[in-house]
Amino acid sequence: MTDATHAPRDQERRWPDWLKHLRRRTTTGRFIAEVDGLRFVAIALVVLFHVHDYLTTKFRIPAGTAANEDWLDRFAATGHYGVHLFFIISGFVLALPFAAHRLGARPPVTLRAYFIRRLTRLEPPYIIAMLGLTAALVLTGAAHGPLLPHLLASLGYVHNIVYGAPSTINVVAWSLEIEVQFYILAPALAIVFTIRDRWVRRGVIIAAAAAVLAAQSWLAPAPWVPLSVVGFLQFFLCGFLIADLYVTDWKGKPSHSLGWDAISLIGWPALAWLWMQDAQYPAIFIALAFVLFCAAFRGTITSRALGTPIVATIGGMCYSIYLLHFALISIIGRHTLSVGSSSAQWIHLLVQTAIIVPPVLLVCGVYFALIERPCMERDWPQKLMARLRGSARAA
Helix, strand or coil: CEECCCHHHHHHHCCCHHHHCCCCCCCCCCCCHHHHHHHHHHHHHHHHHHHHHHHHHHCCCCCCCHHHCCHHHHHHCCHHHHHHHHHHHHHHHHHHHHHHHHHHCCCCCCHHHHHHHHHHHHHHHHHHHHHHHHHHHHHHCCCCCCCHHHHHHHHCCCHHHHHCCCCCCCCCHHHHHHHHHHHHHHHHHHHHHHCCCHHHHHHHHHHHHHHHHHHHHHHCCCCCHHHCHHHCHHHHHHHHHHHHHHHHCCCCCCCEEHHHHHHHHHHHHHHHHHHHCCCCCHHHHHHHHHHHHHHHHHEHHHHHHHCCHHHHHHHHCHHHHHHHHHHHHHHHHHHHCCCCCCCCHHHHHHHHHHHHHHHHHHHHHHHHHHHHHHHCCCCHHHHHHHHHHHHHHHC
16 A cells, blocks of 8 residues: 655644744755654664763763663664764765756756855854854863864864864764765765666665775774764765665655555664674665665655654754754753662663753754754845844944
8 A cells, every 4th residue: 555645745734833933944945854854863862872871981880781781771872873874864965956956857956056055054053063162161171181273173174084083072073074074075976876777876876885885894994984984985875875766766755655664663673783783784784774764755654753743843953953962961961960870770871861851952952943043044144244234334
């Protein structure tokens, strides 16, 4: 049984007015709710991972002890794989306009517009967050050594390269540096969509991902690999492959069936189990992730669940959450750490997650509404300049 109706269009009509003001804006005006639903899954994993990491670090619980053997604890410890899901999403989102132009007769993507959009959309929230976190480190006396060189390297997205380690200002910025490297590569990689034969084209993408996995095995001893796009390119290419299907096979309107929901029901626990093996099978990992992303678009129930207004809204705020959550967990956690600490490890984790996550969402939601969402408007720099000129004339 299939349903040809595209779920996000139905959901837009059901979107509560108060949530519409927090919904992510898109360049084209087209909203794909499942994408933000997948972002929700990814950011939830990352936040859970960092809550777990904070607790185990503060209580000095070493890996491999009996306290770390329950399934929830082991699952939370694998939440960093949510970053890999973000890379697949980025590959899909960045590839989509190139694929739509070359395979679906959509307007071309100019490189100037592409890079300006990346700059105006992502830079202001990032710069403001990094400056704010630097100021907080200085004011609280938590800084260890000079911060300015690390701040400048982080703002230039070269901290991983220069220092061979994640940013000391905001440790999660390591993945944003990799994202920027991919943004630069994406237009060149999108040449693959000029190949007209779909099976040859997809074969090239799959072969490239396989070559990347082989190169990673060969380069594994090099410390720079896990801090560069080389260590994660296969995930971005997976997003390219999904974009190909979305444009050509699905025509931008995936049909839905309960069979894909069955795949989701089985596949996500299987992916979690694979993560708990510390991703020892990278080829299986990427293949299963590809299938599950397809199921996210094609499953009748899965698509609707991911497109649920509250889920998609939080997912749409993932950039703000990603930028701020690590520092907020530390700020809140130091005051709540003892609550539930006398219970089992997994109970303590659940209690702390329930306490920490709501204020994190509140603060990040405010940051999203005031800082990030306005930057989603394509012409916000022009509007800002017009206001400044108007203010200057009035003065």
